[in-house]
Amino acid sequence: MIDPRVSIIQDRVGDINRIIAVTSGKGGVGKSLLASTLALLLARRGRSTGLFDLDFTSPSTHFILGVRETWPIEDKGIIPPLIHGLRYMSVVYYSKNRAMPLRGIEFSNAFIELFSVIKWGSLDFLIVDMPPGIGDAMLDLIRFVKRAEFLIVTTSSPLAFETVRKLISMLNELEAPILGVVENMKMEGSVVKQEVLRLGVNFLGEIPYDPVVENSLGNVCELLKTVFADSVNKIIEKME
Amino acid sequence: MHEWALAESVIKTVLKVAEENSIDKVTEVRIRIGEMQQLEHDVFKSALLCLKPDELKDAEFIVEIAKTKLRCGVCNHEWLFQKEGFEEDVLESIHFLPEVSHAYIKCPICGSPDFEIIEGRGIWVESVKGVRGSDRP
Numbered sequence: 001m002i003d004p005r006v007s008i009i010q011d012r013v014g015d016i017n018r019i020i021a022v023t024s025g026k027g028g029v030g031k032s033l034l035a036s037t038l039a040l041l042l043a044r045r046g047r048s049t050g051l052f053d054l055d056f057t058s059p060s061t062h063f064i065l066g067v068r069e070t071w072p073i074e075d076k077g078i079i080p081p082l083i084h085g086l087r088y089m090s091v092v093y094y095s096k097n098r099a100m101p102l103r104g105i106e107f108s109n110a111f112i113e114l115f116s117v118i119k120w121g122s123l124d125f126l127i128v129d130m131p132p133g134i135g136d137a138m139l140d141l142i143r144f145v146k147r148a149e150f151l152i153v154t155t156s157s158p159l160a161f162e163t164v165r166k167l168i169s170m171l172n173e174l175e176a177p178i179l180g181v182v183e184n185m186k187m188e189g190s191v192v193k194q195e196v197l198r199l200g201v202n203f204l205g206e207i208p209y210d211p212v213v214e215n216s217l218g219n220v221c222e223l224l225k226t227v228f229a230d231s232v233n234k235i236i237e238k239m240e
Numbered sequence: 241m242h243e244w245a246l247a248e249s250v251i252k253t254v255l256k257v258a259e260e261n262s263i264d265k266v267t268e269v270r271i272r273i274g275e276m277q278q279l280e281h282d283v284f285k286s287a288l289l290c291l292k293p294d295e296l297k298d299a300e301f302i303v304e305i306a307k308t309k310l311r312c313g314v315c316n317h318e319w320l321f322q323k324e325g326f327e328e329d330v331l332e333s334i335h336f337l338p339e340v341s342h343a344y345i346k347c348p349i350c351g352s353p354d355f356e357i358i359e360g361r362g363i364w365v366e367s368v369k370g371v372r373g374s375d376r377p
């Protein structure tokens with residue numbers, strides 16, 4: 001017995017120039033906020049960009065973007081709707097605001113199903129918001145989508161960075177490309193940058209703690225005016 | 241409907257299996273679809289026919305629907321998925337992505353949302369039959 005869906009995934013992502021997975025060892029370090037802002041800023045620079053929320057059990061990007069009352073179009077597949085200039089996809093279209101508990105194999109099934117039916121079309125960037133850690137999402141992305149580049153988010157905390165160390169070594173072992181590390185909510189005296197460079201990984205930049213960024217959740221115009229967004233803009237220059 | 245997207249993946253897989261097994265003429269393809277997916281049988285079959293390339297012109301596609309069996313992780317109760325009793329938009333969501341059922345279904349015995357889909361999820365190419373080329377070494 002063969003799962004036919006797997007064979008079509010490469011075609012479905014075939015017209016996407018770069019797939020960037022925003023990853024971390026821990027939760028709460030700012031992946032979703034960074035992934036959303038990054039996607040919005042790329043779109044504002046005139047790049048055709050998609051955003052895919054792969055954190056099926058705790059999706060958050062719809063909340064950051066303030067997505068309401070939209071629904072993907074079904075046309076011989078699924079076409080993600082355009083939201084704030086982004087092709088945006090999340091399971092919240094279907095799970096509404098309910099919790100959706102998923103164990104490993106079921107996560108993979110949902111992952112394969114979505115990647116085999118979503119028609120992204122031609123994109124310069126697909127930004128993927130990942131759940132934390134070295135789990136199903138990361139392994140499935142490497143196994144089935146193959147071409148994703150990993151952007152790793154950490155805070156200045158040694159506790160967060162300790163998990164990033166493992167993440168980097170695992171990605172290296174899997175021969176998955178690492179785009180670089182972003183240090184979010186940077187604290188004074190942090191040694192993350194030196195540590196990252198010592199591991200031979202790109203340091204993409206830092207984002208300060210922005211005390212007002214929370215006020216802009218759900219309001220994209222406000223979000224793009226924040227110090228947080230300014231910092232992400234600088235990071236984009238290092239990515240290209 | 242994503243019947244088409246899935247049909248496309250079936251065609252691609254069949255072509256690949258035929259090539260890997262040096263089958264020159266595919267005569268029969270058996271496909272199983274989990275009931276929970278609620279694929280429109282007719283739409284799916286007509287998609288297969290439309291998408292069928294010349295290489296597969298002699299192939300007959302047999303599509304079977306498999307019952308979807310669920311098992312509770314807490315009390316081990318097993319039961320079959322039935323679409324009766326769900327709202328239309330919920331069924332539509334489950335049709336699109338069966339895992340979404342985890343947001344809507346609970347164990348009928350103990351009420352836990354921690355269940356597994358143990359049978360009849362997704363779509364499977366069960367067998368590809370055909371004739372091998374006689375001029376091959």
Ligand SMILES: Nc1ncnc2c1ncn2[C@@H]1O[C@H](COP(=O)(O)OP(=O)(O)O)[C@@H](O)[C@H]1O
Pocket residue numbers: 024026027028029030031032033034060184185207208209210211213214228
């Ligand atoms: N630089 C920052 N300054 C202030 N708050 C931030 C910053 N980065 C993230 N946050 C906040 O931290 C929380 C966790 O961010 P989130 O993007 O959900 O993390 P993750 O996706 O890694 O779990 C959110 O409330 C977010 O608004």
Ligand SMILES: [Mg+2]
Pocket residue numbers: 031032033055060129130131
């Ligand atoms: Mg997140």
Ligand SMILES: [Zn+2]
Pocket residue numbers: 312313314315316317347348349350351352
């Ligand atoms: Zn139970």
